[in-house]
Amino acid sequence: MSRIVLGVSGGVAAYKAALLLRALTEAGHDVRVVPTPSALHFVGAATFEALSGNPVTTDVWSDVDEVAHVRIGQESDLVVIAPATADLLARAAAGRADDLLTATLLTAHCPVVFVPAMHTEMWLHPATQDxxxxxxxxxSVVLPPAVGRLTGPDSGPGRLPEPADIAALTTVVLAGGASALAHDLTGRRVVISAGGTREPLDPVRYLGNRSSGKQGWALARVAAARGAEVVLVAANVELPAPFGVRVVHVGTAEELRAAVHAEATDADVVVMSAAVADFRPASVAEAKMKKDSAAEPDSVPLVRNPDILAELVAKRSPGQLVVGFAAETGDADADVLTHARAKLARKGCDLLVVNDVSGDLVFGQADNAVVVLAADGESTEIPRGPKDGVAAGIWTVVASRLTPRYS
Structure with a gap:
């Protein structure tokens, strides 16, 4: 069980802090909410106390004998400020200690994550950016804000990410420290495919696969948190869009192929994590094929789908990294990594992320473990853990291989 301080500053997005608190406590963490005085204008202390099971105070004069303004920070494994207003960011940057939350920040030796939320003009102001x-x-980790509806009719960057996204990213920092969300993809454009394609047989049925898209979603969420401009080409995934990510929805392998090629032209990194069908029916019936009818087929002829990963490798621009995924099982001929190395050589991509999918260890699961193979022979093992943590490990390998940019 980790000890987390959830700092809440005074913005209308403070209501989402209650949902984040619920997600963190349900994950088994001991959460102490430390709001600013203005935050309690939006959400009362009783709500935070009821959801956390811990007392809530805003000043340094309560529990003086426990020296709370020192002890809370010292004893924490993680501090998350959500929402972090422009005022809170300014006071934290200046090293102010004029309430319990900012005093806690000065005594915390653990990772600190700020999740900004404010109007677009305030976020873009040079003072806030400084x-x-x-x-x-x-x-400290400062996540980029989401883009969307703000208070009133306004819309733009400055929206608080959804609590589920924030909770997922806290697991990354708890497992890997602040460096797991290093802002090392700033200015990079990333295209990721995720999910599984479906190849129609008739208006009702299709050939598909078991990919849930969760690992691709985690890759997109972590890339956005690390500063990238992210496009997610999603094949049949029923998940809310990660914050800061543009989603292009597709269904079939041909649709995914067209979308990825269109988006990959000026990308720094293309990640093919989608499970693309190798084959599709040679023809699609116009009406549902029924048993005991003239339309009942004796067999279903298949044709091969294009090899999208190989096409991307052939068309990649100078400096672009192409990352493939391989869902493998061992067999009588070879083990998982032997099969994967052969695929890496055959495809010609820069990196290949290898999943051992035997025994239902990957599809639809919350955790994953992968090995990242590089064309130059390097191999990086990322141990089993939440898929967002695995995504952070993959991006660390990718970022280390990006061509440096010079201004």
Whole structure:
């Protein structure tokens, strides 16, 4: 069980902090909510106390004998500020200690994650951007805000990400520290495919696969958190879009092929994590094929789908990295990694992320474990853990191989 401080500052998005608190406590963490005085204008202390099971106070004059303004920070495994207003970011950057939350920040030796939420003009103001840069330089994680509806009719960057996204990213930092969400993909454009394609047999049936798209979703969410511009080409995935990510929905392998090629032209990284059908029916029946009818087929002829990964490798621009995925099982001929190395050589991609899918260890599961093979022979094992943590490990390998940019 991890000890988490959930700091809440005074913005209308404070209501989402209650949902984040619920997600963190249900994951088994001991959460202490430390709001600013203005945050309690939006959500009352009783709500936070009821959901956390811990007392809530905003000033340094309560529980003086426990020296709470020192002990809370010292004893924490993670501090998450959600929402982090422009005022809170400014006070944290300046090292202020004028309430319990900012005092806690000065005594915390654990990773600190700020989740900004404010109007677009406030987020883009040079003062706020300087404060964000200062906090990142000191080792804190400052997530980019989501883009969407703000208060009133306004819309733009500055929206608080959804609690599920924030909770998923906290697991990344708890497992890997602040470096797991290093802002090392800033200015990079990333295209990711996810999910599984479906090849229609008739208006009702299709040939498909068991991919849930969860690992691709995690890759997109972590890439956005690390500063990338992310396009997610999603094949038949029923999940909310990750924050800061543009989603292009597709169904078949041909649709996925067209979308990925269109988006990959100026991408720094293309990640093919989708499970693309190798074959499709040679023809699609116009009406449902019924048993004991003239339309009942004796067999279903198949044709091969294009090899999208090989096409991307052949068309890649200078400096572009192409990352493939391989869902493998061992057999009488070879083990998982032997099969994967042969695929890496055959496909010609820069990196190949290898999943051992035997024994239902991957499809639809919350956890994963992979090995990242490189064309130059390097191999990186990423141990079993939540898929967002695995995604962070994959991006660390990818970021280390990107061609540096010079201004």
């Amino acid at each position: 404060n964000v840069a200062t906090l990142r330089r000191r080792g």
